[in-house]
Amino acid sequence: MGIRHIIKLTPFLLSDGGISPRGKESWTIYFRNSDLAVIKEFRKTLFGCIKKLGAIQKRKDVTYMVKVHSKELGEELLKFSPSYRTSNCKRHPKCPALHGKRGSCKICTHEKQKRENYPSSHLPKLVFKDKEIATYFLKIYMTCDGGISVTSSKTKYPFLIRKLFIAVTHQNLRNDLTRLLKNLGFDPKVYPDQIRLTGISDIAKFKKEIKFIKYSKIGKDSKKLCGYEKNFILEKVLESYKKPKDLINFLVEKSG
Structure with a gap:
């Protein structure tokens, strides 16, 4: 169970997954997504850590849930972030620690954000020191909790509005992700609920x-x-800087 393999799990868990207590000492590591390509990548990364793919279940909301129970993996993951919960502590499902039970944080700490308590989740420090890990982290995080958007303005002479984005409201994560992008030479634009x-x-x-x-x-x-592959639209967006009409016509056709 190498450190690099464990850290490569963290972007999955900080976006569409998490860690929850199991019994008195063990942990459940889980990940949920509707895209089988993303589920496959998570299970491959999980297998690299513990030689298990995890149990997979299709849910009524058409998402897939992967779970694995492991005290050792849970403890190792919590060395890199004190929590993998990103919503405020009182949001459903409420943190069990609020009811005096074992919570999802290694140590129950929280920070104020808009007068609400949020767990002290953050990116692993090693992500900022290793470019290969940093780029993998962003690939996963931006696939799970981000994407690419392109729209055509509704003006007499249409123009394209293009952006890559990360949807993030947790202040620590927003600050860390912004710092990581800047470290890699990007120029991110930061908003209360997005990085673009x-x-x-x-x-x-x-x-x-x-x-x-x-x-x-x-x-x-x-x-x-x-339904379109994200990398296909990414290619289309880049091509549109030379031939914007092709993408405008493509978008008009899809809205027709």
Whole structure:
């Protein structure tokens, strides 16, 4: 169970997964996503840690849940972040520690954000020291809790609005992810609930150095692009800087 393999699990857990207590001492490591390509990548990474793929279950909401119970892996993961919970402590499901039970944090600590308590989750320190780990971390995190967006303005002379984004409201994670992007030479734009990359140089750099998980697809949040592979749309967006009309026509066709 090498450190590098364990750290490569952290972007999955800080985005669409987590760690929850099991009994008095053990932990349940879980990950949920609707994209089988993403599930496959998580299970491959999990296998690299503990030689287990985890139990997989298809849920009624059309997502897939992967779980594995492991005291050792849970303890190792909590050395890199004191918690993998990213929502406020009172949001459903409420942290068990609020009821005097064993919680999902190694040590029950929290920070104030908009007058609410959030767990002290953060990126592992090694992510900032190793470029290979940093780029893998962003590939996973931006595939799970981010993506690519392109829309055409509804003006007389349409123009394209292009962006790569990370959806993140947790203050520590937003600060850490912004710092990580800057360390790798990007110029992120920070908003209360998103981090965005909007310029051609940043989008081209992302395609060259990071990309999304292979075969991962855009979800239902995008009516026009749902079902398309994220890397395919990434390529289309870059091509549009030379031939914007091709992508504008493509978007108009999808909305027709």
